[in-house]
Amino acid sequence: MKLCIESDGGSRGNPGIAGSGTVIYDGARQKILKEMSYVVGKATNNVAEYHSVINGLRAAKEMGATEVEVYMDSKLVVEQMSGRWKIKHPDMAALAKEAQALVREIGQVSFQWIPRKDNARADALANLAMDALADGAKPGFLGEAPERAAAGNASVEDAAQPVRSPSHWAGHKEEPLRFFLIRHGETEFSTQLRYSGWGDPELTEKGRTQAKRSATRLAEILDGHEVAAIFSSPLSRAKETAQIIQAELGEVQLKEAEALKELNFGTWEGLTFAQARQQDPTLHEAWVDNPADNAPPEGESIRELYQRVRTWRNGLNRHYSGNTLVVVSHVNVIKALVCQALGAGPGSVNRFFLDPAGISEIEFYPPSAGACVRRVNETGHLQGV
Template identity: 45%
Template sequence: MSVRMDSKLVVEQMSGRWQVKHPDMKPLARQAGELAAGFERVDYTWIPRAENSHADRLANEAMDGQPTNLTAPAPTTVAVKTEKQESAPVSPGWTGALGKPTRMLLLRHGQTALSVERRYSGRGNPELTELGLSQARAAAKRIGERGGITAVLASPLGRARQTAEAVAAELSLPVRVHEGLIETDFGDWEGLTFGEASARDPELHRRWISDTSVRPPGGESFDEVRARIERARDDLMAEFPGANLLLVSHVTPIKTLLQMALDVGPSLLYRLHLDLASLSIAEFYPDGGASVRLVNDTSHL
């Protein structure tokens, strides 16, 4: 899809380079972004208004309810070549990625009692709170209205499955559990706050928050999480090539998928914030390319 328009502001906002600040424009920008996400690729091009007068006139006539003449004005000059002209190769996009990507909509589960208290919540299995259930329903409504999802996959933990079931009901799809989407195993730090874990194992905790190879006591390192997330991504790309998938998971798996799509270092794991029931979107191409379309969107809440 190629979009050409004479609004520099809208082109830059839809391209993700400028923020949408006006409160009345935010819901419109979200709706436009969701529509754009349904296409394999959308390119936005700014056309100076002086070069866009015919389209501008048609748009104004349509809004005013006037009859429109769809015939474009004749060009002032015509260049004719008698020799055979070679067609320009079609660009695969500025990223250079080829093929149709597997698009992964990454939904974090809703609120639990442990998330309220900001405690490490890995392999424990707290249920969603009433607010968490409400968050799941709000996400379900948004994704259900968007549609176009081939499969719903969830972590085996209850909070993710509860969230996934709400969305799957809107989509009339079953929930498939994927073990690879489970949260980090925090071991002996499970249920502790940041301060409590730091006080219990000060030296180990200090190293853990800066070194992805360090494990919590009895737990799992972020490097080990990445290895299983890579396997999960590869499995899903092989099973669902070019499809739109909803993955309902947790902070670390979602951050890891975004880190992989962006091809950035481990600092993202420590610096990126993901809200409860937030939506992110990453795309992975068959040639190894990747892109991120959305991060930590909570406009549905």
């Protein structure tokens, strides 16, 4: 079986905070089979590059590959693994030896250099790992489940206890920072399928009804559990939705956060998909294919939004660790938060759908303990609206 690998590594400091990203494709290099984001630790860029290759080759071998094509933007690693350049650095020599052993076990492996722009997905995964290390994560793969105690060690009494939170089965002692994420209700722009970013359309009457339904459902889920604060985007459609939720929950402080504004669509604001494509077909196609690294004219990329949302979330740890927060925002902001909880990069935001007034729930434990997604886009309460 033939597989293709795209891999990349990076270091902020060289040596410094290092991470690697690896994407496994089918033999036609069309279908993604696996993505890996690996926290290397303190290392050089080249060491991180080797980790990305080793992780990819090991995964390909485990998947049964007998032929592999490796694509990288590191000329050094490509030339060294192809046998054309000597390996002098002892750290890289040890890693190269490990990679070469995997090459022999697989059978047929080739290495090909590609421009950085063609390696964006692996680069995003490497940056995700470096971000996680900066946040306190330990070396290893992101998104792996924590080790659990053997089932035989659990008593009958333990088994009979209700499990209300993943902290029970994952062994977390600290309470998580829990987010309930609510997308604002319907607007005229959402019904007309227009790009709606920093513009300020108001809720429709249907949107207000949706917000009230979400407020009622959220109160049911919380069941009296205390909410430390409600955070809202300053844009009208989100703010009005948040005010409706605040009225339902009672004495909860409502705060606005600029970081929760929707993606800035620049000159595409208010345009339909077809109108934006007509304005600049080449750029629009690039945006649709890779919104993480392409931006609308005078707008921002998904990666830029992802980073501002991450920075805002990290800033909450000091004052709200162990608390429950309600966040009322927009589709791309909520997707970014869910992706961060999943350990997925900004390139994953287009892989799931969020309805107006849908409810999602995520938890973040202390950095080394990871995160948990509890629900995504719950919409049962909106039936009949």
